[in-house]
Amino acid sequence: MIKAIQNIFSIPELRRRVLFTLCMLAVYRVGCHVPTPGVDAQVLAKFFEGTEGTLLGLVSAFTGGALERMTVFALGIMPYISASIILQLLAVVFEPVERLKNEGEQGRKVLTRWTRYGTIFLSIIQGTGIAIGLQTMRGPAGEFVVPDQGMGFILLTVITLTAGTAFIMWLGEQITERGIGNGISLIIFAGIVANMPAAIVNSVRLLRTGALTPLVGIAVLVLMIAVIMAIVFMERGQRRLPIHYAKRVVGMRNYGGQTSHLPLKVNMSGVIPPIFASSIIMFPATVANLVDVTWVQTLASMMTPDHWLYNVFFVALIIFFCYFYTAVTFNPVDVAENVKKQGGYIPGIRPGKPTADYIDIVLGRLTFAGAIYISAVCVLPTILIGEFGLPFYFGGTSLLIVVGVGMDTASQIEAHLISRSYEGFMKGVTLKGRHG
Structure with a gap:
């Protein structure tokens, strides 16, 4: 690892990209501590103590606690992600958007511009909802989170939160263009990783106080490593369908006669299904914090992570969104048609519709x-915490995002090292360039 770090900083371009990425992430983390004007931070902190397991708690985790502190980055990058997903869905059902998607670089620029507009629009809507909701929130003693309420506070909050999201979006685009890795993913990564030191400190505190025995602590550590290894294995796993290309004679040359493969990932949908599922299943608990209705409170008590009904619905929603998102983003008919046009076929399967099926x-x-x-x-962290009382904080959607983004970023760094004839991250393997 030390040799790999030395290789990274020995390449001027890669060194500049890594340092630029770290500086932009540092700017993001500083902004997560700049408070929004007009909000009583102490009363707000007391209110958020009861939001664990709700949509507010989920969004706060993805923003690195920015929503919990109601800072200028309280909305985080979620409006951008929502706008991107909406455009992806429109590309399937709306022909003009699909045409832009297939126009190459020019179409990509138009879709990027539309995504920015959609991000601002969603930020204004969400910012308005948060501003109105803040004026209704009270602390345990009945004190208001917003002492000076009115239209002025709503307008100021909407402008502040929208500007914060726009700035985060700009940071992500700058990291993607001038840094290393995907900027938007790294911003989410930074927000999640920022909460991990507190979880580690809490685990150490439990060990010192005797609430957690050393044997159980070692078991939790081994389980955490095993989960990370399983995620890496599954994220890299794929099914390769063999593709044979028939020989063609064009003029005096022979083309084709080659064998390739069509890679199909085991997890085609990424982390989108658990994010959607968490947002939907945590909605009752979020409403229960704002509405004092008996049946809403009863439903919210059943939809908490320590209830079996929560886990059943959570798994069902994840499975549904896995199939839904995969069907939206991957079209077997188009793939089969492209293979047929290139003169390819799957052994034992006729080209065209049989191949698509x-x-x-x-x-x-x-x-x-x-x-x-x-x-x-x-579901693993929920079961370990709820059923066995183990402080297992290192699982779920957050760990999927952290491991996935870490693997993608490491792959990009590896590509830079390989292109300049440096040893990569793989121990014992030296990768040399063409003139090596």
Whole structure:
């Protein structure tokens, strides 16, 4: 690892990219502590003590605690992600958006501009809802979170939160263009990782006080490592369908006669299903914090992480969104048509519709395996904490995002090292360039 770090900083371009990325992430973390004007931070902290397991708690975790402190970055990058997902769905059902998606670089620029507009629009809507909601929040003693209420506070809050989200979006784009890795993903990564030191300190405190025995602590550590290894294995796992290309004679040359493969990932949908599932299933608990209605409170008590009904619905929603998002983003008919146009075929399968049906069957089986894997990782912390009382904070959607982003960033750094004939991260393997 030390040799790899030395290789990174020995390349001027890669060194500049890494340092630029770290500086932009530092700016983001500083902004997560700049408070929004007009909010009583102490009363707000007391209010958020009861939001664990709700949508507010989930968003606060993704923003690195910015929502809990109601800072200028309280909305985080979630409006940008929502706008991107909406455009992806529109590309499937709306022909003009699909046409732009297939126009290459020019179409990508237009979609990027639309995503920015959608981010600002969603930020204004969400900022307005947060501003109105803040004026209704009270602390345990009945004190208001916003002492000076009115239209002025709402307008100031909307402008502040929208500007904060726009600035985060700009930071992410700058990291992607001038840094290393995907900027938006790294910002989410930084927000999640910022909460991990507190979880580690809490675990150490439990060990010192005797609430957690050393044997159980070692078991939790081993389980955490095993979960990370399982995530890495599954995220890299894929089914490779063999593709054979028939020989063609064009003029005096022969083309084709080669063998390739079509890679199908086990987890085609990434972390989108657990994020959607968490947002939906935590909605009753979020409403219960704002509305004092008996049946809402009863429903919210059943939809808490320590209730079995929560886990059942959570797993069901994850499986549903895995199939839904995979169907939206991957079209077996288009893939089969492209293979047919290139003169390829799957051995034993006729080109055209039979190939599309075969790919669809294989994809359905892979999606089911990926959905079970995601469900197990997301439900594991809830079971360990609720049923066994173990302080296992290192699982769920957050760990999926952290490991996935870490692997992608490491792959990009590896590519820079390989292109300059440096040893990569793989121990014992030296990768040399063309003139090595």
